[in-house]
Amino acid sequence: MDASKNFDAIVVGAGFGGMYMLHRLRSMGLTVRVYERGGGVGGTWYWNRYPGARCDLESMEYSYSFDDRLQQEWNWSEKYGTQPELLRYANHVADRFDLRRDIVFGTKVVSAHRDPTTNLWTLTTDTGGVAIARQLILATGNLSTPQLPKIAGVAEFSGRTFHTGRWPQEGANFSGRQVGIIGTGSSAVQTIPHVAEQALNLTVFQRTANFSIPAHHGPLDATMREAHKKKYNEIREAAYQTPFGIAKYGSPTLSAFDVSDEDRQKTYEDAWKTGGQALLFCYTDLLTNKKSNETAAEFVRQRIRDTVKNPHVAELLCPKDHPIGTKRLCLDSFYFETYNRDNVRLVDVKETPITRIEPNAVVVGDNVFEIDDLILATGFDAMTGAAKDIDIQNGNGESLTDHWAQGPQTYLGLMVAGFPNMYIITGPQSPGVKSQMILSIEHHVDLIACLIQKLHDENFNSVVPEALAQDNWVSHNTEVANSTLYPAAASWYMGANIPGKPRIFMPYVGGVRQYRATCQEIIENGWRGFEFA
Numbered sequence: 001m002d003a004s005k006n007f008d009a010i011v012v013g014a015g016f017g018g019m020y021m022l023h024r025l026r027s028m029g030l031t032v033r034v035y036e037r038g039g040g041v042g043g044t045w046y047w048n049r050y051p052g053a054r055c056d057l058e059s060m061e062y063s064y065s066f067d068d069r070l071q072q073e074w075n076w077s078e079k080y081g082t083q084p085e086l087l088r089y090a091n092h093v094a095d096r097f098d099l100r101r102d103i104v105f106g107t108k109v110v111s112a113h114r115d116p117t118t119n120l121w122t123l124t125t126d127t128g129g130v131a132i133a134r135q136l137i138l139a140t141g142n143l144s145t146p147q148l149p150k151i152a153g154v155a156e157f158s159g160r161t162f163h164t165g166r167w168p169q170e171g172a173n174f175s176g177r178q179v180g181i182i183g184t185g186s187s188a189v190q191t192i193p194h195v196a197e198q199a200l201n202l203t204v205f206q207r208t209a210n211f212s213i214p215a216h217h218g219p220l221d222a223t224m225r226e227a228h229k230k231k232y233n234e235i236r237e238a239a240y241q242t243p244f245g246i247a248k249y250g251s252p253t254l255s256a257f258d259v260s261d262e263d264r265q266k267t268y269e270d271a272w273k274t275g276g277q278a279l280l281f282c283y284t285d286l287l288t289n290k291k292s293n294e295t296a297a298e299f300v301r302q303r304i305r306d307t308v309k310n311p312h313v314a315e316l317l318c319p320k321d322h323p324i325g326t327k328r329l330c331l332d333s334f335y336f337e338t339y340n341r342d343n344v345r346l347v348d349v350k351e352t353p354i355t356r357i358e359p360n361a362v363v364v365g366d367n368v369f370e371i372d373d374l375i376l377a378t379g380f381d382a383m384t385g386a387a388k389d390i391d392i393q394n395g396n397g398e399s400l401t402d403h404w405a406q407g408p409q410t411y412l413g414l415m416v417a418g419f420p421n422m423y424i425i426t427g428p429q430s431p432g433v434k435s436q437m438i439l440s441i442e443h444h445v446d447l448i449a450c451l452i453q454k455l456h457d458e459n460f461n462s463v464v465p466e467a468l469a470q471d472n473w474v475s476h477n478t479e480v481a482n483s484t485l486y487p488a489a490a491s492w493y494m495g496a497n498i499p500g501k502p503r504i505f506m507p508y509v510g511g512v513r514q515y516r517a518t519c520q521e522i523i524e525n526g527w528r529g530f531e532f533a
């Protein structure tokens, strides 16, 4: 066999997940090949270059912890890292750990077929490459497959079209242009204020109003940064003990109705001034009790009404169809204020959806909105899109797409029954997208590395979850989700943004602390639920 095609492990994707996986496996002495569709490292931060793109967790937390020298030497300049800074950070990590020599860029993995007799995976790529490995790690990302709206005429639009998740590297100038944007989720909330400042006019087509909280961005104070660094290990460990893996937001102790109306209002006002996700962490039951949730939701709606001068527009911007926090809570910088500008108009496409797109216009019912440029902030085929985009066959007559026909099924979000030696970093039914993701990525990478080390140490050929263990985990996941308000929203967590996608609540919302304890207990019980052969 051609040695250049044979590896101990193949990793698909070179975002934060794939990069750390490569480093971890290489330091175990394994030969590794990484395939990355993009032209560089960074995943999310390579692709999402739209104006205003930032993380919405503070960078001192949203960063790697696996190497102390790395976290000590890197200096974040702002509270919430901008896309360019996050991409610089990813490139710094790639340089520092010499990652690029094992990554093949500009190459999409199109198939992964397992041979059940040899237990080897053979991968093919869109450039005609073939590679073979015993271990296959999908670091393909939860938000990496952009969703294009199925609107009549969208392909015939004659102006420039942009998707926020595939923004051109050279950027885009909207000066003097009439711009339309479809979507008002997290990416749109970040993009809209920037485009509004540049464009001749901006028309926002909104199907669902979303809750957004001021981020209160700003430069990161050097003294605070250094103080944080001194306690880095403590803070990282504290994060693991919280529900969402964010040390800044510990677990609240009181229910929203344990306090008086005045005290609650004051607590929300303080959280609003702090900005970020603080509001969701005010009370224990904001995500489990509808009435408690409504107190926070109404507080935010009132802030929207206070900010937006036109009462009709303000009312359209007030979310009323889902509890706050059950869709990804947006963070913004002057999002609602932007609707006070003369060059911005909001078009409600909930009641009357977009009828069609013409070469130079978006048509809604009888109204024709002329535009030069169209921005699609229409999100992603979240959590399953990238994995299902690869033809994965387990060699026993089953594909991953078949296995997941009724919705994704995994054991711990880490592996899939029937698919030996195939691992997913922060897959469905793990806390991944409901946590500080780099923390969850590191946890998963470490678990995968431990499993692979065990195979090597104990001369096993393969590991796969037991079907029953997987069934139980999936049921537990659903039970936990059903004990919360999350399923009440038609969110991408539910697959609701993709027509025809099964409606199943995909992330594990039992919390990072509980998930980590469960994994630990499973390991201590000889990796209960995993079958080694």
Ligand SMILES: Cc1cc2nc3c(=O)[nH]c(=O)nc-3n(C[C@H](O)[C@H](O)[C@H](O)COP(=O)(O)OP(=O)(O)OC[C@H]3O[C@@H](n4cnc5c(N)ncnc54)[C@H](O)[C@@H]3O)c2cc1C
Binding pocket: 012, 013, 014, 015, 016, 017, 018, 035, 036, 037, 038, 042, 043, 044, 045, 046, 048, 053, 054, 055, 056, 057, 062, 107, 108, 109, 110, 139, 140, 141, 142, 143, 144, 187, 386, 389, 390, 425, 426, 435, 436, 437, 438, 441
């Ligand atoms: C706009 C935006 C803002 C975000 N903000 C935050 C935040 O504030 N906090 C937070 O915790 N998380 C945030 N996230 C989530 C973010 O995706 C994760 O934090 C993290 O970057 C995920 O890393 P990853 O390596 O798992 O996936 P990704 O970064 O998505 O990387 C996956 C990579 O796999 C590649 N790939 C996929 N399929 C193939 C294939 N078949 N062949 C080859 N390559 C393939 C993709 O090109 C991509 O580069 C945000 C996401 C978005 C989109």
